Amino acid sequence: MADGWLSTTHSARPGLEVLGALLLALVTLVFLPGPGLDAVAPARVQMIDTDTGLEALSGPDLPGSPIHYHAIERPAGIAWMVWDDVPLPDDGTPPAVSLIGPLSATIHFNGVVIGRKGEPGATRDAETAGPIDSLYAIPPGLIRPSGNRIAIRFSSQRAGYTPYAVVHGLFVMPYASDPRRSIRYYLPLTVMGGSLIALIASLMVRTRTTGDRRGLWLVAALAGLVLAGAAEISRSLINYPYDWHQPRQAASLAGLAVFGTCWLRFVQLRWPAAPRIATAWLAATLAAVAASAVLVTGYDGKSAFALA
Template identity: 30%
Template structure:
């Protein structure tokens, strides 16, 4: 079982490690943002004019009305209202020389109509000041811009937008407004899809392994927790990349964000449960429920779904790090110190990467943490298995000594039917037994023989453990073993791996399969 577990662990660990390392340089390239910047440019964020729409009329304003204001692009919020937005985008001459089709790219929670340099170029849904009249748009949309409308340098973009069909109020309902090469709405999100697919594969591979491992009763509790953690992280990652796979209606964004935070919270609770159960705390459910309540409270109070996602794991991680550090200090154990260091580093990493923790980086960190936890847990289980085997060997040795002493003081007896009478033979008089068809030939120390009616296996079950099977046809009383030789003193040709020299020049063969067991037994005794 230990060898089998080692094999599976090595396969999973090596595959996961290779997958993660093979993409490391790729991740750095993607996160540099170089390629992205070459094909997509943002609007001028510092100069955006916003005008509220107070009636059903869709007439474009002059943007000089009293209710209009100039603000930063982050102030654009069409949630539960309708707006007109005017901004500009600078198009470099180099971008126009490539002769590729271009478009306005709008990513966010809104229905919209877009005008480029005074010309209507398309709509995403149908915005309206009246909620019931709004037609829901997609979360990401591209609006083709005819080449004749594009001017070098400054270009005007006017957008009519509304967002009445969400049930969450987000701090940043719009993610991006810009200009770039025309493509599918999800193209610019898919550019980073490869980075996220790598940890998804690693997490799914881990989930499959822990699902199989959970069928082992000895490792079921920890395997189930690891299965839940890898499953929650996989589902959370899939929820993250779903936007790159499909441009869904914008109200689904609220569902997606809640799902991501919920899965992050469940992962954090599994992490805390793992630590509490490993520490064998009294009233473990009290610790888990208290940690869960504290996490929910903090997540509820902190605004923004990106911080919520990070804190849903950060709080359980800090609690775990605190408990493990206290345990390491109290016990002065290297094992607990390793666990404490892991969770301290994990918590510290969350703080350092708070703004990008929910992105692909999160899943690489999670994969790394789970791999380290898996290694530490596997080492612990293997050591426990070795200790258990050593204890079993010691118990078997003590049992053997007890049966040796019992054979000397109160030997077991066997009843033999011979010539119409019943003869009782004690085990301390039997040197070895040899299978002979439907009978077993018992060789006694006085060189006499008796026949036992039955198989060698049946006889073996009635004799004490001081009798050792050395061949499929031979059973030997270890009290009469003198030595083990590789050649026979009586036979010139034989296929046996060795021979046991017994009492008064008696000899029995040892099979190749059982030879290591016999040799080990003689060394120990």
């Protein structure tokens, strides 16, 4: 009986091995622990959707409304966000303000400018795009025993798209000379990328040995995943101006779309269905990918829907 089962599944074995390797890589990506981040974020910030000026923010009664910084949408012009009662470390570690996302900003600590992330502007031409990641030291002489305030004047005129969240991160953390994300942040993705490159090499050798060109669809699918991963990891290598964030995310979306399309095509060739059904399924899938790329807000959402 065992011999009969083995002979039945022999033809499917290469495809099952590749599927198992992919699942192992994805499980590794999901469950490997990420690096720890010794940082403090605000529970809420006060969002003022107009260029009110720093003087109007000097009193205890602030205009605007409290909101989580992840929920801040791209303002029409220049806006402000204020973080009150900022907690600061008392262990002697030099603190800094980290501001991350597709926006330009001027950062004030207790009424004094401590950093400029580009230059905010009411129009695209008036704004200078700042780096995607930024970190600004807080001078010790500005720190009060309590009641510290961070006020940020910002705009996002050069994003090129409507971000799901303008502020990706707002933290107080230990100062570092390099504002870029550490490569450790992408450790699971780096591990999976190395596995995928090794898998691509083995598939190319197998395709050349067997002459079965269907394997090239798998090679193209995995190359799409590598492209998406390389676009993501590039953020830790280059602290690019934030108006390059859209092309980087578009490259990642394209890589995921290539992966999904080529994987589906390989499955159709490896375990063929009726030609009309296969063509209709592929066409419907590509239409759904195109619709999600147009209709969904934010590239993380676009990528998730397209890949699904």
